Amino acid sequence: MIICYRCGKENQDHYKFCLGCGAELTSPPVNEPPPPSPPPPHAGGDEKLGTMNTVMADNPKSSTPSGMPPAPAGSYGPPPPMPPPPAAPGPAPGQGQGQAEAMGGWQPPGGHGGHGGHGGQGGHGGAPGGGHGAPPPAGPRPCPACGAAVPQEFKFCGVCGFKMEPVQQQQPPPPQQSGAHWLMVLIRPDGTEGGVHELREGENRIGRDHGELFENDGYLSPTHAALVVQGDSMVVRDLGSLNGVFVKMSEDEELRPGQIIRLGQELLRFDTIEPPQPLADGTEVMGSPNPGYWGKITVVIGNGIDGSAYPLLNESVTMGRERGEINFPEDGYVSGLHARLSNQGGSFVLSDLGSSNGTFIRVTHERLLGDGAFILLGQQLFRLSML
Incomplete structure:
Protein backbone atom coordinates (compact mmCIF):
# COMPACT_ATOMS: atom_id res chain seq x y z
CA MET A 1 0.00 0.00 0.00
CA ASN A 31 13.26 -0.34 4.40
CA GLU A 32 16.19 -2.33 3.20
CA PRO A 33 17.94 -4.27 5.93
CA PRO A 34 21.62 -3.56 6.38
CA PRO A 35 23.63 -5.78 4.09
CA PRO A 36 25.04 -8.70 6.00
CA SER A 37 28.73 -8.75 6.49
CA PRO A 38 30.41 -11.24 4.22
CA PRO A 39 30.96 -14.49 6.02
CA PRO A 40 34.51 -15.47 6.80
CA PRO A 41 35.82 -18.20 4.57
CA HIS A 42 36.08 -20.65 7.41
CA ALA A 43 32.53 -20.14 8.82
CA GLY A 44 29.94 -22.86 8.54
CA GLY A 45 26.97 -22.37 6.20
CA ASP A 46 24.05 -23.61 8.30
CA GLU A 47 23.94 -20.76 10.88
CA LYS A 48 24.38 -18.02 8.22
CA LEU A 49 21.79 -19.63 6.00
CA GLY A 50 19.37 -19.53 8.92
CA THR A 51 20.03 -15.81 9.38
CA MET A 52 19.52 -15.15 5.68
CA ASN A 53 16.26 -17.11 5.75
CA THR A 54 14.99 -14.91 8.58
CA VAL A 55 15.88 -11.68 6.74
CA MET A 56 14.26 -12.87 3.52
CA ALA A 57 11.06 -13.81 5.35
CA ASP A 58 10.71 -10.25 6.74
CA ASN A 59 11.37 -8.51 3.41
CA PRO A 60 10.60 -10.80 0.50
CA LYS A 61 12.34 -9.77 -2.68
CA SER A 62 10.74 -12.28 -5.00
CA SER A 63 10.02 -10.77 -8.38
CA THR A 64 6.50 -10.65 -9.76
CA PRO A 65 5.46 -11.52 -13.30
CA GLN A 107 -18.96 -4.84 -3.20
CA PRO A 108 -21.95 -4.56 -0.86
CA PRO A 109 -21.12 -3.37 2.66
CA GLY A 110 -20.47 -6.30 4.92
CA GLY A 111 -19.45 -8.58 2.06
CA HIS A 112 -16.10 -9.15 3.75
CA GLY A 113 -15.22 -9.15 7.40
CA GLY A 114 -14.57 -5.81 9.04
CA HIS A 115 -11.46 -7.15 10.86
CA GLY A 116 -8.37 -8.95 9.78
CA GLY A 117 -6.38 -8.73 6.56
CA HIS A 118 -9.11 -8.94 3.96
CA GLY A 119 -11.72 -6.82 5.74
CA GLY A 120 -9.25 -4.07 6.63
CA GLN A 121 -7.81 -4.02 3.12
CA GLY A 122 -11.21 -3.68 1.49
CA GLY A 123 -12.43 -1.06 3.95
CA HIS A 124 -10.05 1.62 2.57
CA GLY A 125 -11.30 1.55 -0.99
CA GLY A 126 -14.43 3.71 -0.43
CA ALA A 127 -14.82 7.42 0.16
CA PRO A 128 -13.65 8.83 3.50
CA GLY A 129 -16.28 8.60 6.19
CA GLY A 130 -18.22 5.79 4.52
CA GLY A 131 -19.30 2.95 6.75
CA HIS A 132 -21.25 -0.21 6.58
CA GLY A 133 -24.42 1.78 7.22
CA ALA A 134 -23.92 4.03 4.16
CA PRO A 135 -26.12 3.31 1.13
CA PRO A 136 -24.36 1.67 -1.84
CA PRO A 137 -23.25 4.21 -4.46
CA GLN A 169 -27.32 13.94 -4.92
CA GLN A 170 -30.59 12.73 -6.32
CA GLN A 171 -33.54 13.96 -4.29
CA PRO A 172 -36.11 11.28 -3.47
CA PRO A 173 -39.29 11.65 -5.50
CA PRO A 174 -42.09 13.39 -3.65
CA PRO A 175 -44.69 11.04 -2.20
CA GLN A 176 -47.44 10.29 -4.62
CA GLN A 177 -50.65 12.04 -3.85
CA SER A 178 -53.63 9.75 -3.49
CA GLY A 179 -55.94 12.29 -5.12
CA ALA A 180 -58.18 12.39 -2.06
CA HIS A 181 -59.62 15.76 -1.05
CA TRP A 182 -61.70 14.65 1.96
CA LEU A 183 -61.65 11.78 4.43
CA MET A 184 -64.42 9.86 6.14
CA VAL A 185 -63.12 8.91 9.59
CA LEU A 186 -64.98 6.20 11.49
CA ILE A 187 -65.81 7.14 15.09
CA ARG A 188 -66.08 4.10 17.36
CA PRO A 189 -68.67 3.88 20.16
CA ASP A 190 -65.98 4.80 22.72
CA GLY A 191 -65.15 7.99 20.80
CA THR A 192 -61.84 6.83 19.31
CA GLU A 193 -61.09 6.99 15.60
CA GLY A 194 -61.27 3.88 13.43
CA GLY A 195 -60.86 3.26 9.72
CA VAL A 196 -60.60 5.94 7.05
CA HIS A 197 -62.30 6.15 3.66
CA GLU A 198 -60.91 8.57 1.04
CA LEU A 199 -63.19 10.90 -0.90
CA ARG A 200 -62.14 12.40 -4.23
CA GLU A 201 -63.45 15.33 -6.18
CA GLY A 202 -66.87 14.61 -7.62
CA GLU A 203 -69.32 11.91 -6.62
CA ASN A 204 -68.29 9.21 -4.14
CA ARG A 205 -70.80 6.42 -3.60
CA ILE A 206 -71.20 4.87 -0.16
CA GLY A 207 -72.75 1.50 0.67
CA ARG A 208 -72.07 -2.15 1.35
CA ASP A 209 -70.78 -2.55 -2.21
CA HIS A 210 -68.46 0.45 -2.03
CA GLY A 211 -65.59 -0.17 0.35
CA GLU A 212 -64.35 -2.47 3.09
CA LEU A 213 -65.36 0.05 5.73
CA PHE A 214 -69.04 -0.42 4.90
CA GLU A 215 -69.41 -4.03 3.78
CA ASN A 216 -70.19 -5.49 7.23
CA ASP A 217 -72.94 -3.03 8.23
CA GLY A 218 -76.23 -4.78 7.52
CA TYR A 219 -78.19 -1.54 8.02
CA LEU A 220 -76.54 -0.02 4.95
CA SER A 221 -78.06 -0.50 1.51
CA PRO A 222 -75.72 -1.81 -1.22
CA THR A 223 -75.63 1.72 -2.66
CA HIS A 224 -76.75 3.86 0.22
CA ALA A 225 -75.69 7.47 -0.39
CA ALA A 226 -73.45 9.71 -2.45
CA LEU A 227 -70.98 12.26 -1.13
CA VAL A 228 -70.28 14.88 -3.79
CA VAL A 229 -67.03 16.77 -3.15
CA GLN A 230 -67.08 20.34 -4.46
CA GLY A 231 -63.76 21.87 -3.42
CA ASP A 232 -64.01 22.94 0.21
CA SER A 233 -67.65 21.89 0.57
CA MET A 234 -69.58 18.68 0.21
CA VAL A 235 -73.11 17.59 -0.56
CA VAL A 236 -74.57 14.37 0.86
CA ARG A 237 -77.32 12.72 -1.14
CA ASP A 238 -79.62 9.87 -0.09
CA LEU A 239 -79.86 7.40 -2.98
CA GLY A 240 -83.12 5.83 -1.85
CA SER A 241 -81.65 3.91 1.07
CA LEU A 242 -83.90 1.91 3.38
CA ASN A 243 -82.67 3.35 6.68
CA GLY A 244 -81.68 6.82 5.56
CA VAL A 245 -78.79 9.24 6.06
CA PHE A 246 -78.57 11.26 9.28
CA VAL A 247 -76.55 14.42 9.88
CA LYS A 248 -75.57 15.66 13.32
CA MET A 249 -77.10 19.04 14.10
CA SER A 250 -74.69 21.90 14.69
CA GLU A 251 -77.40 24.54 15.17
CA ASP A 252 -81.16 24.79 15.57
CA GLU A 253 -83.16 23.09 12.83
CA GLU A 254 -86.63 23.89 11.55
CA LEU A 255 -88.67 20.72 11.17
CA ARG A 256 -91.31 19.93 8.59
CA PRO A 257 -94.19 17.51 9.09
CA GLY A 258 -93.00 13.94 8.65
CA GLN A 259 -89.37 14.79 9.51
CA ILE A 260 -87.39 11.90 11.09
CA ILE A 261 -84.94 12.66 13.91
CA ARG A 262 -82.71 10.46 16.04
CA LEU A 263 -81.79 10.78 19.72
CA GLY A 264 -79.44 8.03 20.91
CA GLN A 265 -81.03 4.84 19.59
CA GLU A 266 -84.50 6.36 19.38
CA LEU A 267 -85.93 6.92 15.91
CA LEU A 268 -88.66 9.56 16.12
CA ARG A 269 -91.02 11.16 13.62
CA PHE A 270 -92.44 14.65 14.01
CA ASP A 271 -95.98 15.40 12.77
CA THR A 272 -98.24 18.39 13.20
CA ILE A 273 -101.80 18.17 14.49
CA GLU A 274 -104.18 20.19 12.35
CA PRO A 275 -107.78 21.04 13.27
CA PRO A 276 -110.17 18.43 11.84
CA GLN A 277 -111.62 19.39 8.48
CA PRO A 278 -115.12 18.47 7.35
CA LEU A 279 -115.48 15.94 4.57
CA ALA A 280 -116.30 16.89 1.02
CA ASP A 281 -120.02 16.46 1.67
CA GLY A 282 -119.85 18.79 4.69
CA THR A 283 -119.88 16.16 7.44
CA GLU A 284 -117.67 17.07 10.39
CA VAL A 285 -115.39 14.49 12.03
CA MET A 286 -116.24 13.73 15.64
CA GLY A 287 -113.48 13.53 18.25
CA SER A 288 -112.36 14.61 21.70
CA PRO A 289 -111.79 18.31 22.16
CA ASN A 290 -108.22 19.40 21.40
CA PRO A 291 -106.72 21.13 24.47
CA GLY A 292 -104.09 22.84 22.30
CA TYR A 293 -101.94 20.07 20.86
CA TRP A 294 -99.91 21.40 17.93
CA GLY A 295 -97.89 18.30 17.08
CA LYS A 296 -96.76 14.85 18.16
CA ILE A 297 -93.62 12.75 18.37
CA THR A 298 -94.01 9.12 17.28
CA VAL A 299 -91.52 6.35 17.98
CA VAL A 300 -90.69 4.49 14.74
CA ILE A 301 -90.22 0.79 15.47
CA GLY A 302 -89.73 -0.46 11.93
CA ASN A 303 -90.49 0.20 8.30
CA GLY A 304 -94.08 1.43 8.42
CA ILE A 305 -94.51 0.35 12.06
CA ASP A 306 -95.19 3.00 14.69
CA GLY A 307 -94.88 2.72 18.45
CA SER A 308 -95.78 5.15 21.20
CA ALA A 309 -96.88 8.67 20.31
CA TYR A 310 -96.41 11.76 22.48
CA PRO A 311 -98.63 14.82 21.89
CA LEU A 312 -96.91 18.20 22.04
CA LEU A 313 -98.54 20.83 24.23
CA ASN A 314 -97.44 24.28 25.34
CA GLU A 315 -94.86 26.32 23.46
CA SER A 316 -91.97 23.84 23.93
CA VAL A 317 -91.41 20.23 24.92
CA THR A 318 -88.12 18.79 26.21
CA MET A 319 -86.85 15.24 25.75
CA GLY A 320 -84.25 13.23 27.65
CA ARG A 321 -83.44 10.07 29.52
CA GLU A 322 -84.43 11.36 32.96
CA ARG A 323 -85.77 14.90 32.63
CA GLY A 324 -88.28 16.58 30.37
CA GLU A 325 -91.82 15.90 29.22
CA ILE A 326 -90.79 12.95 27.04
CA ASN A 327 -88.39 10.40 28.56
CA PHE A 328 -86.48 7.38 27.21
CA PRO A 329 -85.10 5.87 30.44
CA GLU A 330 -83.85 2.64 28.86
CA ASP A 331 -81.63 4.30 26.23
CA GLY A 332 -78.16 4.91 27.63
CA TYR A 333 -77.17 6.98 24.56
CA VAL A 334 -79.76 9.65 25.41
CA SER A 335 -78.56 12.37 27.77
CA GLY A 336 -80.48 13.26 30.92
CA LEU A 337 -81.81 16.38 29.18
CA HIS A 338 -81.17 15.93 25.48
CA ALA A 339 -83.23 18.16 23.14
CA ARG A 340 -86.12 20.61 22.94
CA LEU A 341 -88.86 21.00 20.33
CA SER A 342 -90.65 24.35 20.29
CA ASN A 343 -93.48 26.03 18.39
CA GLN A 344 -92.34 29.50 17.37
CA GLY A 345 -95.39 31.06 15.76
CA GLY A 346 -96.06 28.21 13.39
CA SER A 347 -92.38 27.32 12.85
CA PHE A 348 -91.30 24.14 14.61
CA VAL A 349 -87.70 24.31 15.80
CA LEU A 350 -85.57 21.47 17.17
CA SER A 351 -82.66 22.41 19.48
CA ASP A 352 -79.93 20.24 20.98
CA LEU A 353 -79.38 21.00 24.68
CA GLY A 354 -75.70 20.10 24.86
CA SER A 355 -76.19 16.34 24.71
CA SER A 356 -73.21 14.00 24.85
CA ASN A 357 -73.95 12.14 21.61
CA GLY A 358 -75.77 14.84 19.67
CA THR A 359 -79.09 15.05 17.86
CA PHE A 360 -79.36 13.83 14.28
CA ILE A 361 -81.76 14.80 11.54
CA ARG A 362 -82.55 12.66 8.51
CA VAL A 363 -81.63 14.00 5.07
CA THR A 364 -84.73 14.08 2.90
CA HIS A 365 -82.96 14.58 -0.42
CA GLU A 366 -79.57 16.27 -0.18
CA ARG A 367 -77.76 18.52 2.25
CA LEU A 368 -74.70 20.77 2.19
CA LEU A 369 -71.96 19.80 4.65
CA GLY A 370 -68.75 21.42 5.82
CA ASP A 371 -65.44 20.37 7.31
CA GLY A 372 -65.91 18.55 10.62
CA ALA A 373 -69.51 17.48 9.98
CA PHE A 374 -70.74 14.16 11.40
CA ILE A 375 -72.96 11.79 9.45
CA LEU A 376 -74.66 8.60 10.60
CA LEU A 377 -74.90 5.82 8.01
CA GLY A 378 -76.48 2.58 9.17
CA GLN A 379 -74.98 1.95 12.59
CA GLN A 380 -71.71 3.78 11.91
CA LEU A 381 -70.79 7.36 12.75
CA PHE A 382 -68.31 9.21 10.52
CA ARG A 383 -66.56 12.55 10.72
CA LEU A 384 -65.84 14.38 7.46
CA SER A 385 -62.40 16.01 7.32
CA MET A 386 -61.05 18.13 4.49
CA LEU A 387 -57.37 17.65 3.58
Missing part, protein backbone atom coordinates in the same frame (compact mmCIF):
# COMPACT_ATOMS: atom_id res chain seq x y z
CA ILE A 2 1.09 3.59 -0.68
CA ILE A 3 0.19 6.07 2.07
CA CYS A 4 -0.42 9.59 0.80
CA TYR A 5 2.01 12.07 2.34
CA ARG A 6 -0.68 14.79 2.28
CA CYS A 7 -3.86 13.20 3.69
CA GLY A 8 -2.66 9.82 4.95
CA LYS A 9 -5.09 7.75 2.82
CA GLU A 10 -3.99 4.27 1.85
CA ASN A 11 -3.88 3.64 -1.91
CA GLN A 12 -3.13 0.60 -4.02
CA ASP A 13 0.45 0.27 -5.21
CA HIS A 14 -0.45 0.82 -8.86
CA TYR A 15 -2.26 4.12 -8.20
CA LYS A 16 -0.39 7.22 -9.36
CA PHE A 17 -2.61 9.74 -7.57
CA CYS A 18 -4.30 9.70 -4.17
CA LEU A 19 -8.00 8.86 -4.19
CA GLY A 20 -8.58 11.13 -1.20
CA CYS A 21 -6.87 14.39 -2.17
CA GLY A 22 -5.51 13.85 -5.69
CA ALA A 23 -1.88 14.37 -4.75
CA GLU A 24 0.72 12.56 -6.82
CA LEU A 25 1.82 9.40 -5.13
CA THR A 26 5.43 8.32 -4.76
CA SER A 27 6.49 4.79 -4.06
CA PRO A 28 7.19 4.33 -0.36
CA PRO A 29 10.83 3.77 0.44
CA VAL A 30 11.58 0.17 1.08
CA SER A 66 5.73 -8.82 -15.98
CA GLY A 67 7.68 -6.51 -13.69
CA MET A 68 4.63 -5.69 -11.54
CA PRO A 69 5.35 -4.25 -8.05
CA PRO A 70 5.12 -6.69 -5.19
CA ALA A 71 1.76 -7.17 -3.53
CA PRO A 72 1.43 -5.50 -0.10
CA ALA A 73 1.52 -7.56 3.01
CA GLY A 74 -1.87 -8.93 3.96
CA SER A 75 -3.35 -8.70 0.44
CA TYR A 76 -4.81 -11.50 -1.60
CA GLY A 77 -2.64 -13.94 -3.44
CA PRO A 78 -2.99 -12.58 -7.01
CA PRO A 79 -1.11 -9.38 -7.86
CA PRO A 80 -3.06 -6.11 -8.27
CA PRO A 81 -4.75 -5.76 -11.66
CA MET A 82 -3.49 -3.64 -14.50
CA PRO A 83 -5.22 -0.26 -15.06
CA PRO A 84 -8.73 -1.09 -16.26
CA PRO A 85 -9.93 -0.39 -19.81
CA PRO A 86 -12.85 2.05 -20.36
CA ALA A 87 -15.43 -0.73 -19.95
CA ALA A 88 -14.18 -2.27 -16.78
CA PRO A 89 -15.31 -5.81 -15.93
CA GLY A 90 -16.31 -6.77 -12.43
CA PRO A 91 -13.69 -7.90 -9.95
CA ALA A 92 -12.29 -11.33 -10.51
CA PRO A 93 -12.94 -13.94 -7.84
CA GLY A 94 -10.46 -13.78 -5.05
CA GLN A 95 -9.68 -10.06 -5.30
CA GLY A 96 -10.15 -7.78 -2.32
CA GLN A 97 -12.72 -5.04 -1.98
CA GLY A 98 -10.10 -2.35 -2.55
CA GLN A 99 -9.03 -4.01 -5.82
CA ALA A 100 -12.65 -4.38 -6.89
CA GLU A 101 -13.28 -0.67 -6.34
CA ALA A 102 -10.19 0.23 -8.38
CA MET A 103 -11.71 -1.70 -11.27
CA GLY A 104 -15.05 0.04 -10.91
CA GLY A 105 -16.97 -2.82 -9.29
CA TRP A 106 -19.10 -2.52 -6.14
CA ALA A 138 -24.45 4.15 -8.03
CA GLY A 139 -22.50 2.49 -10.81
CA PRO A 140 -19.06 3.77 -11.86
CA ARG A 141 -18.67 6.71 -14.23
CA PRO A 142 -16.00 6.98 -16.94
CA CYS A 143 -13.04 9.30 -16.44
CA PRO A 144 -13.16 12.14 -19.04
CA ALA A 145 -9.36 12.04 -19.40
CA CYS A 146 -8.45 8.37 -19.67
CA GLY A 147 -11.81 6.59 -19.82
CA ALA A 148 -11.20 4.46 -16.74
CA ALA A 149 -14.20 3.51 -14.63
CA VAL A 150 -14.31 5.64 -11.47
CA PRO A 151 -16.75 4.86 -8.62
CA GLN A 152 -19.26 7.57 -7.84
CA GLU A 153 -17.80 8.38 -4.42
CA PHE A 154 -14.20 8.93 -5.70
CA LYS A 155 -13.01 12.53 -6.12
CA PHE A 156 -10.11 11.68 -8.43
CA CYS A 157 -9.41 9.09 -11.10
CA GLY A 158 -7.25 6.35 -9.65
CA VAL A 159 -5.36 5.91 -12.94
CA CYS A 160 -4.59 9.42 -14.20
CA GLY A 161 -5.49 11.62 -11.23
CA PHE A 162 -8.12 13.65 -13.08
CA LYS A 163 -10.38 15.55 -10.67
CA MET A 164 -13.93 14.29 -11.12
CA GLU A 165 -16.98 16.51 -10.96
CA PRO A 166 -18.97 16.08 -7.74
CA VAL A 167 -21.97 13.81 -8.04
CA GLN A 168 -25.29 15.58 -7.65
